[in-house]
Amino acid sequence: MRRDLVTAAVNLFTAQGYDETTVDDIAASAGVGRRTFFRYFKGKEDAVSPDHELGLARIAEVFATAHPTEPLLSVVLRAGETVFDLYLSDPGTARKRFALVHEVPALRDREAAMVHRYRRLFTKELAARLAGVEDGDLRAAVTGAAVVAAHNQALRRWLADGGTSEGTEACRAHFRKVADMLPLEQAPDLEQVARRLERAARSLERRA
Amino acid sequence: MRRDLVTAAVNLFTAQGYDETTVDDIAASAGVGRRTFFRYFKGKEDAVSPDHELGLARIAEVFATAHPTEPLLSVVLRAGETVFDLYLSDPGTARKRFALVHEVPALRDREAAMVHRYRRLFTKELAARLAGVEDGDLRAAVTGAAVVAAHNQALRRWLADGGTSEGTEACRAHFRKVADMLPLEQAPDLEQVARRLERAARSLERRA
DNA sequence: TGTTGAATGGCACGGAGTGCCGTTAGAGTG
DNA sequence: CACTCTAACGGCACTCCGTGCCATTCAACA
Incomplete structure (x- = not known):
């Protein structure tokens, strides 16, 4: 029933426009x-992409069931990939939704609001795990x-390339690559290593 | 006239609620x-915080008029501070708006949409300046x-602390501190410094 | 067979947003 | 002063969204 309404809405929106439907x-x-x-x-806008609540719930579940010793970056990657699976499980409608969301202002704004909730969730979970760290909530x-x-x-990028199912692994690899440049454990460690090595170099220089 | 309508709207919203007005x-x-x-x-929601278009325009202006040799982080900081000035110039209404936006769902969603536009603008300008860099648009x-x-x-944080005008400099310092942990020039430089120091330490160790 | 409960759909209402048009104020001419 | 022209104002009517209320249907169950 829900499914029938969603497909009807998406088809009508793409065929004759959002405001005209x-x-x-x-x-x-x-x-x-x-x-x-x-x-x-809840409203006309909800007829497109009604799966966001599910995505948010899955992310929360990953964080809730993660082992305390698992590296933070690993948990974040797993949480992100559960949302990927939601999209990758139905590439066809994902493409239709993508096109709609990016040309209808009302749907774009709604999507932005949902992204905002994803961001808030990640921030909340990260802040809980960065408690005590210097500027923990800023980093979060x-x-x-x-x-x-x-x-x-x-x-x-995956959707722009056509949303083929062969690109799903590239999509995940892409996300991992970007996640590697995040200021999680990497940046502080590097800074610390640099300082330590600088001190060692100076002391060795004095000895030489 | 605009100003009268804005103050009337904010006062009524805070006094008797958004939906009830x-x-x-x-x-x-x-x-x-x-x-x-x-x-x-354009609508009922626009009566609160109608200055976002101005903020977006100012950011675009900073990027457009920046000297090509100015470090990217410096331009980003200047662009951010122009938006700070918009808020800091009227702390009283900024506090009222903050309270409204964070308890009325419709205004929260609208704010999220505006934040989305700020993000898109920064991303666009950064991508234009990171063209050619490895994974430039990802970094952007x-x-x-x-x-x-x-x-x-x-x-x-500034608003949560009461939005006093004495905290404006702390607000800017805070933004700079957070910006320091961004993966702009810092992370690659740090990595390079670490490698260089590591090599120097090894050579010094061999000499010792 | 009677009953209960959930899903449905019709109806009406308030409010948002928009097009149309008459009215008015105010500035600029003779 | 009288006239005109332009731009803003405000009223009216209309469509559509979202919601509360209630009658109807239908299926499960004692």
């Missing part, structure tokens, strides 16, 4: 009444935003 | 007709998101 059109196309539509969706905010941006960048 | 209420409170309201604002996307997150984090 009324909720009555969608309901009639799915063979139900207008009132029933609003029982399944910056890293959370970077993670979500990397994720979106990987998805966008 | 109609556009007629706002227009009547400002002494104009309902139709006039929609000539000044990640860095743009990180910059905006750092900016928001600094603003949020």
Whole structure:
């Protein structure tokens, strides 16, 4: 039933435009009444991509069930990949949604709001795991935003390349590559290593 | 006139709630007709924080007029601070807006959409300046998101601390500190420094 | 067979946003 | 002062979104 309404909405939106399609059109196309539509969706915009709640829940689950000793970057990557799987499981509708979201202002704004929730979730989980670290919540905010941006960048490239199923592994590799440049464990370690080596070099120089 | 409508809207929203305030209420409170309201604002949500277009324009101007040899981090910091000035110039209404935006879902979503536009702008400008660099647009996307997150984090902390005008310099310092952990020039340089120092240490050790 | 509960759909209402048009104020001419 | 022209204003009416209310249907169950 939900599925029927979603497909009807996506088809009508792509065929005759978002603003030109009324909720009555969608309901009639799915063979139900207008009132029933609003029982399944909070609004007209929700008829496209109703899976975000599921994605958020899966990310939260990954963080909740992760072993405390697992490296933070590993947890983040696993959380991101669960969302990938949601998209990769249905590349066809993912492409249609992508096109719609990127040309209809109302849907673009709604997508931005959802991305905002993803970012907030990552930031919250990272902050909980960076408690005590110097500027922990700052690092969490910056890293959370970077993670979500990397994720979106990987998805966008995959979709721009046609959304073929062969590219799914490239999509994941892309996300990992971007995640490697995040300021998680890497940056502080490098700084520390540099300082330590600098001191060692100076002391050795004095000895020589 | 715009200003009257904005203050009327903010006051009514805070006093009796967003959903409970109609556009007629706002227009009547400002002494104009309902139709006039929609000539000044695209919608009810625009009556709060109508300065985002100006902020986006100022950022674009900073990037457009920056000298080509100026370090990228410096340009980013200057662009961010022009937006700070927009908030810091009127701390009182900034606090009211902050409270409203963070408790009204519709305004929160709209704010997220605006943050999305800021992020897109930074990403675009960074990508143009990272052309040719390995994974330039990936770095641009990640860095743009990180910059905006750092900016928001600094603003949020400033507002959470009461939004006093004495904290404006602390706000800027905060933004700079967070920007320092961004993967712009720093991370590659650090890596290079570490490798160079490692080699120097090994050669000194062999000599000793 | 009677009953209960959940899903449905029709109806009506309030509010957002928009097009149209008459009215008015205010600036610039003779 | 009288006239005109332009731009903003405000009222009116309309479409559509979203929601509360209620009657209907249908299936499960005692």
